[in-house]
Amino acid sequence: MANTAAQSQQKQNRSRAGSDNNKKPARTSRKKAPSSRPNKSTLSTRGDRLKKRSDTKAPAKEPEEKEVPAKKKRTASDPLDRSGFVETEKVKKLVSRMKPYLQAGYPLHLTGPTGVGKTAMALHLAAQFDRPVTLLHGNHEMNNVDLLGGISGFTSDKLIDNFVRQVYKKQVEVKEKWHPGRLVEAVQKGYTVIYDEFSRSSPETNNLFLSVLEEGVLPLYGTKQKQSFMRVHKDFRIIFTSNPEEYAGVFDTQDALMDRLITIEMDQDRETERSILREKTGVLAKEADLILRNVAKVRKACENEGKHGPSLRASLMIATVCQKSDIPISKDNEQFIRVCMDVLSPHVIKCADVNSAKEAEEWLQEEIS
Numbered sequence: 607m608a609n610t611a612a613q614s615q616q617k618q619n620r621s622r623a624g625s626d627n628n629k630k631p632a633r634t635s636r637k638k639a640p641s642s643r644p645n646k647s648t649l650s651t652r653g654d655r656l657k658k659r660s661d662t663k664a665p666a667k668e669p670e671e672k673e674v675p676a677k678k679k680r681t682a683s684d685p686l687d688r689s690g691f692v693e694t695e696k697v698k699k700l701v702s703r704m705k706p707y708l709q710a711g712y713p714l715h716l717t718g719p720t721g722v723g724k725t726a727m728a729l730h731l732a733a734q735f736d737r738p739v740t741l742l743h744g745n746h747e748m749n750n751v752d753l754l755g756g757i758s759g760f761t762s763d764k765l766i767d768n769f770v771r772q773v774y775k776k777q778v779e780v781k782e783k784w785h786p787g788r789l790v791e792a793v794q795k796g797y798t799v800i801y802d803e804f805s806r807s808s809p810e811t812n813n814l815f816l817s818v819l820e821e822g823v824l825p826l827y828g829t830k831q832k833q834s835f836m837r838v839h840k841d842f843r844i845i846f847t848s849n850p851e852e853y854a855g856v857f858d859t860q861d862a863l864m865d866r867l868i869t870i871e872m873d874q875d876r877e878t879e880r881s882i883l884r885e886k887t888g889v890l891a892k893e894a895d896l897i898l899r900n901v902a903k904v905r906k907a908c909e910n911e912g913k914h915g916p917s918l919r920a921s922l923m924i925a926t927v928c929q930k931s932d933i934p935i936s937k938d939n940e941q942f943i944r945v946c947m948d949v950l951s952p953h954v955i956k957c958a959d960v961n962s963a964k965e966a967e968e969w970l971q972e973e974i975s
């Protein structure tokens with residue numbers, strides 16, 4: 607009891623002190639609660655004032671997540687690292703011919719035989735715009751779900767009301783969860799899309815691109831979203847690649863889509879191939895010439911049959927293997943001839959008048975040594 611009386615007395619004293627403080631604030635209370643206003647004596651100039659203000663500005667919100675330009679994220683093993691891209695005069699001219707179309711927002715279509723450098727060029731062009739790059743690879747199984755996304759499961763909200771013991775109420779709300787496809791993200795955020803070998807996909811799938819390219823909207827067919835379409839971001843760009851030889855037997859490229867593309871035909875001359883081979887593998891000029899000559903002989907045989915022969919890829923393979931295994935690149939070296947045969951035989955079987963791998967090797971032995 608005595609204790610309670612003492613406590614009540616203390617309480618009264620505190621409340622009196624508090625009312626005194628209201629009239630005339632005590633120094634101590636000021637110290638305890640420093641004003642958020644800066645001290646005048648330290649703000650003699652406007653510059654100082656501005657400085658102080660910005661210094662005292664609290665980090666109001668989480669820093670916004672900024673998109674790192676594609677260029678800065680690249681590493682040597684990244685396909686978007688273009689440091690290995692060889693720009694000869696011819697390649698430079700081609701780049702400056704094609705870039706303005708993309709800059710103006712038009713879709714570009716690179717066409718040409720296999721291995722001519724369409725994908726390499728598309729990646730190089732895409733890297734010019736410092737936007738993230740989305741790679742799509744055409745195939746007959748690709749459908750709208752791959753591009754637009756689909757329902758990838760459910761989310762459920764469960765509410766259990768068990769406040770009164772005898773009453774138990776459970777409410778479950780189940781919602782379908784939509785996982786946006788890669789085209790949706792690219793269209794929404796303004797990425798550069800490379801749609802490699804687009805003619806391998808069915809015309810029904812490629813129909814999606816008609817309204818993207820013409821009306822600047824992506825229809826969200828079958829996604830069960832409230833909005834039926836999405837506006838295309840102003841930075842969105844797209845580069846298609848295709849191999850005309852593949853049109854036969856695959857799907858006919860729809861005229862409507864082709865009509866919306868700016869199509870550039872690509873080929874590769876000996877000089878460009880030579881520069882790429884030398885820069886990418888480090889072989890000497892005479893070594894590059896020997897490899898290119900051997901490949902050219904098989905190409906010629908293929909052309910005579912109306913077929914496309916070995917591409918620059920074959921030359922790169924031969925040069926890389928020889929460089930990595932210290933195989934002398936010389937027509938008198940057995941190991942080198944062996945590598946050429948292994949790389950080129952399948953093409954000889956396809957093009958020359960031979961019936962077996964053995965005959966192909968004999969053909970090559972005669973032609974390249």
Ligand SMILES: Nc1ncnc2c1ncn2[C@@H]1O[C@H](COP(=O)(O)OP(=O)(O)OP(=O)(O)O)[C@@H](O)[C@H]1O
Binds near residue numbers: 718720721723849886
């Ligand atoms: N300018 C270049 N600089 C460096 N490498 C290149 C260049 N052009 C082509 N290449 C190389 O040549 C090879 C074939 O090029 P790429 O894959 O781009 O051909 P493609 O035309 O897309 O072939 P496909 O139709 O078979 O897909 C690749 O190894 C590529 O890196």
